[in-house]
Amino acid sequence: MTVHPSLQPAVDAWTHSAEAILELVRPLAEGDWNRATECPGWSVRDVVSHVIGVESEMLGEPRPIHSLPRDLYHVTDEFTRYMEVQVDVRRCHTALEMSSELDLMIIRRGRQLRNETRSPQTLIRWPLGTSTETTLERTLRYRVFDVWTHEQDLRRALGVPGNLDSPAAVISRDFLLDALPKVVARDAGAPPGAAVVFDVHGPLEFLRTVRVGERGQARIDSHVSLGPTVTLALDWETYARLACGRVRPERAGDRIKREGEPGLAEAILREFAVTS
Structure with a gap:
């Protein structure tokens, strides 16, 4: 076998x-x-x-x-x-x-x-x-x-x-993406109907939208959302460092571009680390 x-x-x-x-x-x-x-x-x-x-x-x-x-x-x-x-x-x-x-x-x-x-x-x-x-x-x-x-x-x-674009990087990206619905809906408290877009560029590019349903449940997909509640644009290395607790949002400087509702954007970034 x-x-x-x-x-x-x-x-x-x-x-x-x-x-x-x-x-x-x-x-x-x-x-x-x-x-x-x-x-x-x-x-x-x-x-x-x-x-x-x-x-x-x-x-x-x-x-x-x-x-x-x-x-x-x-x-x-x-x-x-x-x-x-x-x-x-x-x-x-x-x-x-x-x-x-x-x-x-x-x-x-x-x-x-x-x-x-x-x-x-x-x-x-x-x-x-x-x-x-x-x-x-x-x-x-x-x-x-x-x-x-x-x-x-x-x-x-x-x-x-x-x-940063190795086979292990791809698996790591998918592992981290699995945590996004919880980060957005439960940890950051995104309200029902919210759509949060993550636009990630660099060696590993991807676009994902987390959508919060009427009962607060969240799902993630790769479709573009028109008029999202929040858009966060950043490079892949910064995304991984934030999600792994290697850097705090306030120390990432201009490597993170925020658009939309500022309070929710900051709440998501504050809760972004899923490991350390």
């Missing part, structure tokens, strides 16, 4: 993005691993440690037994504490140790993904400190999104832009 056809694009996208991270960090000097990223409290080394740690858990590796320092300001709850263990345990690792471990993880995880024979709808336990079950397909899509997002964190920290 082979990987289910609906999973193969995500397997390929994960591989492409993970290998891009390895290509980015392998030639780095020791000091470059300490460069700050847009992830609060995390350096280049920490971001790579996070990727290694999560994918190791996806492989079924046991979590390290490790006590965290008490002065990590960015560790604010049980979830961030859970995430930090895999990061902090590697803060003493050298550049060679980091790149070698990442290389080995990619080989092992890639082999696991290529040999995946389960149905996309198979329920699996999400390993990251919860008892939640989700489908194999959604889990893999999330892993693609997470690895690509951290690839972009590293690229910005290192000043090496790229892969």
Whole structure:
């Protein structure tokens, strides 16, 4: 048996993005691993440690037994504490140790993904400190999104832009778009009858409209809306940074063009981050 056809694009996208991270960090000097990223409290080394740690858990590796320092300001709850263990345990690792471990993880995880024979709808336990079950397909899509997002964190920290239109970028876009109806209708409180247009340009261009129904339910489509309540025009990288909590709207400056009802536009941007 082979990987289910609906999973193969995500397997390929994960591989492409993970290998891009390895290509980015392998030639780095020791000091470059300490460069700050847009992830609060995390350096280049920490971001790579996070990727290694999560994918190791996806492989079924046991979590390290490790006590965290008490002065990590960015560790604010049980979830961030859970995430930090895999990061902090590697803060003493050298550049060679980091790149070698990442290389080995990619080989092992890639082999696991290529040999995946389960149905996309198979329920699996999400390993990251919860008892939640989700489908194999959604889990893999999330892993693609997470690895690509951290690839972009590293690229910005290192000043090496790229892969904003990669296969993983496309999957990440669709993952983020799934959250838009909730952001607009529930979180930002768009009223019934509202139509909010997102006009995104750059390496990955798309136009989406979120329409709020009479009962407050929202749906998203790619049709042009005449006389929308709000239009937000921005580039794809800014869209992703906002949605991933890497930048606040007030710090994005003139990279966001707002038209229509200003109060609703600001409410949407204020609630735009769906992950961090």
